[in-house]
Amino acid sequence: MSDSIAEARGVRKVYDTRGVVTAALDGIDFRVQEGEFAALAGPSGSGKTTLLNMLGALDAPTEGKVFIDGEDLSRMSSGELSDLRLAKLGFVFQAYNLIPVFSARENVEFVMELQQVPAAERRERALAMLAEVGLEGLGDKRPLELSGGQQQRVAVARAIVGRPRMVLADEPTANLDSETAARLLELMGDLNREHGTTFLFSTHDPMVMEAARRLVRLRDGRIVDDSREPSV
């Protein structure tokens, strides 16, 4: 428990859409250890993104509890949850979700701005991070001026630059060609090895499953397999 960064205990999540009740998660017990490079896999509707959202303090479970660094999220206010996400978590989304009115550099700076990092340091770190993800010289481009792969690399840089303990990446390679996806995975693997950042993916992509050192399979909102030596 001491090196567990995130934990779900008996988590159940039910969506009620105009009277249609769907159980997205059905009693999940799951723990993410510090430094893991893990993937949640399963068919659409199996609950991967929902579990990722619970562990990322983006959503609250209908039943059960979620802990980040031993802290019970259900006892925290929305402001405290914001602080927790800011300090400990980074996110990469399937659709990149960059802020369109900001340049690539400003997108990367955004988290540091929230962390109140001084402007000069912010700029320096953002440019260094963009260089690290292979986007040197593209800092002033707006998201729409970048390719999908470049946008996703900006998203990774944004997720990493605030020095989070854990990065939650929802289908990070879904919109990328295989070559770009491979480069991105390599980049995240390097960050995991060099900085010890924990990565948790949700994915359909066999390439991500292969790269992950732990593979958790979900079906109908339940964990059906949790393997540390994945074989796809």
Add this chain to the structure above:
Amino acid sequence: MIWRLALRGLARNPRRTVVVLTAVAIGIAGCALTISINSGMAHQMVKTAIATELGHLQIHAPGFDADPELRILLPEGGVRASRALEDESGEGGDVRAWAPRVQGQGLVNSPRASVGVRVVAVDPEAEARVSAYAGSIVEGEWLGERAGRAVVGADLARRLRVDVGDKIVLSVQDLTGDLTGRAFRVGGVFKTASLAVNQSTLLIRIDEAQQLFALGDRISEIVVIADSDRDVAALRDQLVSSLGSSAEVRSWEELQPLLVYLVNAMDQMAWAIYGAVFIAMAFGIANVLLMSIYERTREIGVMMAMGMKPVRVVAVVMAESLVVTAVGLATGLGVGILCIWLLRDGIDLSRYAEGLEALGVGSVIVPVVRSNDLLAPAAMAVLAATIASAWPAIRVATLRPGEALRRV
């Protein structure tokens, strides 16, 4: 960061921003213009009443307020009041001018008609300093040294079917109750902004009226004009203290409470209209912000996921609203003030002159700008924008980031 996000958010859809901004600007400019025209009308009503009948203050004999009859008179030509006014005039004093009057009722006969009139008897020279009669002569001339001359309102002249030089006979009941009369020649015709005055007022010299009404040296009232509108209350208090119980001193507001009520009612009616404009403006802003936020829900979800606090999201939305309002406000006030300046010579409403004269307003209305009339709508606009933005802002800030991210 909040202002940067707000400004970039507004710049994202310039057409929509310009539409809202224009709506705010038109609302503010329209309000500024209507307020100034409304104030101009009210100002003119008061000015006309002061310039024709009321003056700033009137001094009467005790009891006139309760029973305004001819028999309630100031003795010795109002000498005591005149001395008090003398003390208040000149260097450092609040009195600009004053004039004695005799007021009574009578019947005027011309060769063609008979009309009941209000007789206002004046000292021609002094009256010219306190009222607009002398300056409102449209035919003939103002009263002077020549005896037996009368000046009549333009509508009264029309009713009597007389012109300058025609003979009329004024019949009155004097102080002793006897019916008496005297012939006058129409020396001049005046036309003020007040229909009531033009229809029923006949002016003669005060010495002739004193003789006609058998008043001796007594007078009905003294009309006083203060140095400025602001000095009236202080001057009234000063005169009340100087004259004690020997006379009644009343301001134009006390003499014509109906006029005060009318001016206040005009103000209140205008504020009701402005209220409606601002409510419409608030809904317009709220609608645009809601649309803008609806389109950006996912993006706001991302920012919240990154660690942006709900209160900051509220601040961004409110900042957007304030920027639009501030620019719209500045533009609207600029346009409004420009329109008021362009109309500085007045708006010619001579087509509706008769209706306006019935209200005591001339056919040319000059907009009047009071600082409060511009500051109050500005404050209301900011308040409306804040309230309008609070609704969509709180709506989006209460979303969980996961919920916002699920929105398409």
